[in-house]
Amino acid sequence: MATEDGGAAGGDEGSFLAGYDPHAFAPVAVTVDVAALTIRPGTAGRGREPHVLLVRRGEHPQRGRWALPGGFVRAEDTPQGPADDDLPDAALRVLSEKTLLPGPLHLEQLATYGARGRDPRMRVVSVAYLLMAPDLPEPHRGRGIEEAAWVPLRELGHGIGGRSRHALAFDHDRVLADAVERARSKLEYTSLATAFLPPVFTITELRGVYESVWGRELHAANFHRKILATPGFVEDTGELAERGGTGGGRRPRLYRAGGAATLHPPLLRSTQ
Amino acid sequence: MATEDGGAAGGDEGSFLAGYDPHAFAPVAVTVDVAALTIRPGTAGRGREPHVLLVRRGEHPQRGRWALPGGFVRAEDTPQGPADDDLPDAALRVLSEKTLLPGPLHLEQLATYGARGRDPRMRVVSVAYLLMAPDLPEPHRGRGIEEAAWVPLRELGHGIGGRSRHALAFDHDRVLADAVERARSKLEYTSLATAFLPPVFTITELRGVYESVWGRELHAANFHRKILATPGFVEDTGELAERGGTGGGRRPRLYRAGGAATLHPPLLRSTQ
DNA sequence: CCAAAAGTGTTGCTAGTACACCCATGA
DNA sequence: TCATGGGTGTACTAGCAACACTTTTGG
Structure with missing residues (x-):
C-alpha cells in the first residue's frame, strides 16, 4: 500500500491520522x-x-x-x-x-x-x-x-x-470482451454454467448453456455422461420434468447444482 | 461507468466538462x-x-x-x-x-x-x-x-x-495468497514458467520452476517429453550447456521460450 | 570405473470421442 | 406409429504415468 503520506509524518499512529488530509492528493x-x-x-x-x-x-x-x-x-x-x-x-x-x-x-x-x-x-x-x-x-x-x-x-x-x-x-x-472471454473459460473448469440456470434444470438445459456460450454444438450423449461422471457438478433431485420436448420425447431427469466449485477433470472447449 | 455527475448537466459535452468539478465527490x-x-x-x-x-x-x-x-x-x-x-x-x-x-x-x-x-x-x-x-x-x-x-x-x-x-x-x-494461487494455476495452462527463467534455460531448470512453485516433484523423463510435445512452449537453441551437473552428467540442451502463450494440452498439477 | 544427470523406448491404463442403439413420450 | 428427444453400451484412440534402459559427463 501507500508509502507516501498526506501531510503529517512521525509520532504515533493516532496523531498521524489526526493530521492527515484526505484532499491532499489529486482527485481520482x-x-x-x-x-x-x-x-x-x-x-x-x-x-x-x-x-x-x-x-x-x-x-x-x-x-x-x-x-x-x-x-x-x-x-x-x-x-x-x-x-x-x-x-x-x-x-x-x-x-x-x-x-x-x-x-x-x-x-x-x-x-x-x-x-x-x-x-x-x-x-x-x-x-x-x-x-x-x-x-x-x-x-x-x-x-x-x-x-x-x-x-x-x-x-x-x-x-x-x-x-x-x-x-x-x-x-x-474491451471490458465486455474481457467479460465474455472470462465467462467462456470459467465454464471449462468450474461449475459456473449452473449460474445461468434456474435452481432445477435438466442436463440438456445445462448443455444449452455451454453451447450458447461457446457457440458450438456438443455431443449430447457424451456430454450427459461426462457431467454425471464429474463429482459434485450436479445432484439428482429424483424428479422428472413435467413433460418432454415440444415434439415428444422422454421426460428428462431434473438436477440441481452440486457442491463442487471447480471441475476435475475440466470440460475443455479446445478439444473437439 | 458513471451515471452521476459532478455538478453540471445538460447542454453539449464541452460546456458540461467546463463546469465539472472533480472535487465534488468524497475523496478516494x-x-x-x-x-x-x-x-x-x-x-x-x-x-x-x-x-x-x-x-x-x-x-x-x-x-x-x-x-x-x-x-x-x-x-x-x-x-x-x-x-x-x-x-x-x-x-x-x-x-x-x-x-x-x-x-x-x-x-x-x-x-x-x-x-x-x-x-x-x-x-x-x-x-x-x-x-x-x-x-x-x-x-x-x-x-x-x-x-x-x-x-x-x-x-x-x-x-x-x-x-x-x-x-x-x-x-x-490475502493479496499475497491470491498472487501465489494465481501463479500456481497459471503454470498449468500457460507458458509463464519461462518468466521465472533467464532467456536461455534447460528443461530441467524449467522443471525446477514447476517443482518449486507447485511444491512437489515431477517425473523428469515424462516432463521432458511433455514439454517438447507441447507446440510453441520451448524452442531449441541448438546449443548445449557448458557442463552437466556438479556430480557429472550429460550436458543438457539449451532452449529459449517459444511463441505460445497458452498450452494445449495443459500441464495439470491435479493429476499425480 | 562409478555416480549422476539427460534423454529415449515401451507398455499398460485412463479418459475422451464416435456411433449404434434402446427408452419414453407427444402428436 | 412415427418423430423427437433422453439416455446407455461399446469400440476406438490419444495422451499420460511408470519403468527400464541408453548416453554423456565429472570425479
Missing part, C-alpha cells in the same frame, strides 16, 4: 461497471443466446451511447445513500437500480481499468465486475439513463468468431 | 500494490524456492510491519514526478523504486481491494499486480522504507500446505 474517481450476462431467448427465434445488460446514457459524457451499467463508488455516507462497504456491494447497488436481482447470483471481479484519458471529466479508475445470472426480468430505466435493455452478444460482435465492433461508450467494448 | 485514494515473485536460492541450502519482495514500512500507518511494495497512483503531474499513464505503469514505477527491473518481465493484474476500513487514513482502493521475474538483484530501500528484502514464501506460511499466517500489513496476506 472510482467507479464500478458491471457486465451482467444472462441467457434468454434471442430475437428471431434463434433459440436461447447470451445477452448483456446495457444502458443508454442520458447524461454527459458520451450521452446517447450504449454502455455497461455503472456508477461511482460511494466512499462515505451521502444524501443519496449510505457508503458502499465493499466494491461488490457497489456493483450490486448499481445493478439493482436497473433491474430486479433475485438471488443467488454469481458476481466476480473482472479487472480494473485506469488509463489516463479514458474519461474526459477526470482521472477515473473503473473496477469491472462480471455477473452471471439466470434469465432476469426486463430492466427499467434509472437515474441518468435513457433506456436499458438486454442486448444479444451477437449483435455487438461479441458472438462467436465475430470481431468486436466499437459500439459502446468509453472502453466498455 | 487509489494505490497499486505489487506481489513480485522470483525464484532464487533459499536460505539453508534448500535449493531454489519462490520468494516475494517485501518492504518494512517506515511510516504510518502500520509502521514497522512488512508489506508488499506499493504506492499511490499519480493521477496528475506532480513535483514528485509525472502522472502514471496507466495502472501497470504505476506498478512498475513503484517497484523500480525498490529494485532493478531488467526486461522482459511478466506483469499482470490480480485483483482490486476496496473494503471500507482497510486503511485508517481514508477510503483506499488498491489494485494489486502480480509480477513474475527471473532472479532479480537484492532490493534497495526507497523513500519511507526501513528495509526491503526477498522473503521465501515458505517463511510466510504461503509454502505448500502451509496456512497463511497473519504477518503482513493491511490485507496484504
